[in-house]
Amino acid sequence: MRLAIITFAVLALVGVTGSPSPSATPSDAVIDNDYVHVFVQPIDSRNVALSHKFDALCVSVFAAAPKVQHNKNIPGQPLPYVQADYFDRQEQQIMAIPMESDPIKSIWIEFKSEPPQSPFDRDAVKLDPQHNLVLFENSHVRVVRVHFGLGEKGPVVDKRPRVIILLTDMHADVARREGDPPSPRDGKAGVIQWSLGGSQATMNRNETVLDNIVVEIKAK
Numbered sequence: 001m002r003l004a005i006i007t008f009a010v011l012a013l014v015g016v017t018g019s020p021s022p023s024a025t026p027s028d029a030v031i032d033n034d035y036v037h038v039f040v041q042p043i044d045s046r047n048v049a050l051s052h053k054f055d056a057l058c059v060s061v062f063a064a065a066p067k068v069q070h071n072k073n074i075p076g077q078p079l080p081y082v083q084a085d086y087f088d089r090q091e092q093q094i095m096a097i098p099m100e101s102d103p104i105k106s107i108w109i110e111f112k113s114e115p116p117q118s119p120f121d122r123d124a125v126k127l128d129p130q131h132n133l134v135l136f137e138n139s140h141v142r143v144v145r146v147h148f149g150l151g152e153k154g155p156v157v158d159k160r161p162r163v164i165i166l167l168t169d170m171h172a173d174v175a176r177r178e179g180d181p182p183s184p185r186d187g188k189a190g191v192i193q194w195s196l197g198g199s200q201a202t203m204n205r206n207e208t209v210l211d212n213i214v215v216e217i218k219a220k
Contacts, residue, residue: 041106060103084136115161124157149206160216164193171207
């Protein structure tokens with residue numbers, strides 16, 4: 001087992017040794033808007049570029065679970081294992097994440113400010129648990145695994161502002177309201193997207209399974 005050690009310190013860039021990290025800088029951002037700063041940690045780096053100004057979340061994707069990942073909502077699916085770790089900037093201390101093996105990918109999200117919120121009465125986790133599984137939740141964020149098999153469809157649900165991480169290629173159709181003509185949503189595995197939210201119904205086309213990680217930002 002190894003430990004990934006992260007610290008929120010006065011230095012803007014810190015790594016496991018406490019020295020500045022040359023391999024992950026703000027210019028490496030996948031998304032950088034008014035609300036989030038998202039970057040992917042280089043696979044060969046143990047250093048992480050984090051600002052001391054914001055809370056952050058690390059989403060680590062592993063080829064397999066350290067232990068068997070039982071998922072009653074997705075029976076028989078050999079899925080990669082996903083671990084989410086939240087770092088509160090006010091704690092200002094070193095935190096160690098136990099990892100059985102090195103992740104395939106680690107996505108870091110710093111939360112710069114709260115985005116505008118839309119109505120959230122139709123929660124997909126409650127209305128469509130077959131396709132939405134909560135992996136992590138606190139008062140600030142919720143991390144949901146969204147999984148649709150071939151040809152599967154969900155009801156119209158409300159979406160929070162969110163970061164979307166595509167674990168597989170995506171070939172889906174999305175309608176804003178029941179009865180609306182759908183529009184295609186396609187993307188390659190590994191793509192990271194930002195959305196301000198709204199309502200939608202998702203139908204996965206008969207091309208590939210849909211497997212996403214969604215990091216929802218809650219209202220205060």
